Amino acid sequence: xxxxxxxxxxxxxxxxxxxxxxxxxxxxxxxxxxxxxxxxxxxxxxxxxxxxxxxxxxxxxxxxxxxxxxxxxxxxxxxxxxxxxxxxxxxxxxxxxxxxxxxxxxxxxxxxxxxxxxxxxxxxxxxxxxxxxxxxxxxxxxxxxxxxxxxxxxxxxxxxxxxxxxxxxxxxxxxxxxxxxxxxxxxxxxxxxxxxxxxxxxxxxxxxxxxxxxxxxxxxxxxxxxx
Numbered sequence: 001x002x003x004x005x006x007x008x009x010x011x012x013x014x015x016x017x018x019x020x021x022x023x024x025x026x027x028x029x030x031x032x033x034x035x036x037x038x039x040x041x042x043x044x045x046x047x048x049x050x051x052x053x054x055x056x057x058x059x060x061x062x063x064x065x066x067x068x069x070x071x072x073x074x075x076x077x078x079x080x081x082x083x084x085x086x087x088x089x090x091x092x093x094x095x096x097x098x099x100x101x102x103x104x105x106x107x108x109x110x111x112x113x114x115x116x117x118x119x120x121x122x123x124x125x126x127x128x129x130x131x132x133x134x135x136x137x138x139x140x141x142x143x144x145x146x147x148x149x150x151x152x153x154x155x156x157x158x159x160x161x162x163x164x165x166x167x168x169x170x171x172x173x174x175x176x177x178x179x180x181x182x183x184x185x186x187x188x189x190x191x192x193x194x195x196x197x198x199x200x201x202x203x204x205x206x207x208x209x210x211x212x213x214x215x216x217x218x219x220x221x222x223x224x225x226x227x
Contacts, residue, residue: 001040001225004066004120005029006055006111007074009202010128010211011046016138016199021048024205031212043068051078051099052107059111064118070223071115072180072215074125077201079104080164081157097160104164105171112177123223124172124179127165128186128211131193132158134200178222185214 013027029044079099172179189210
């Protein structure tokens with residue numbers, strides 16, 4: 001059995017510690033590999049700062065050519081984010097997320113359809129929660145108070161993050177897609193201050209363990225994958 005983990009920096013295993021981005025050795029694909037052992041080959045195809053546009057661009061090379069049995073898709077956190085330097089420079093102008101919601105959903109549909117056509121089973125993961133206070137603390141350090149007015153007017157990142165997550169969940173229902181509710185499991189795993197790193201969006205080592213545990217618990221139930 002071959003499982004490809006396809007996504008952004010959360011799949012890659014990025015955390016933020018002491019002002020620096022670092023790669024966590026015990027990321028969720030590595031922990032899945034540890035759990036399955038010889039029963040499955042687990043391939044990490046996570047890329048830092050990726051969004052659904054970029055996943056579509058590298059789908060053939062990084063997923064289809066791997067000839068997987070299952071593909072775990074974790075994407076959306078960067079799609080619903082903003083180009084904060086542009087917001088800071090033009091705080092009174094309208095701004096849209098990096099990947100607009102309708103294109104994000106269209107991209108997910110393309111990914112799922114193509115993976116199914118290739119004979120593999122796609123499994124969506126919804127968005128893990130974020131900590132808006134720590135997220136914005138870092139953004140304020142980078143861009144100052146220029147972004148504060150725009151956030152107050154247009155809604156904080158948690159508003160957009162939740163919107164994209166709800167749209168993903170709705171799509172999974174409408175398209176009869178397999179989906180792992182890692183968002184709920186992550187929230188129930190403990191204090192988010194311990195599960196999320198200093199930037200409020202990337203998991204800590206403990207957070208990656210909680211994420212892997214949620215995936216391992218969910219795979220047999222939704223996909224019948226033997227564990």
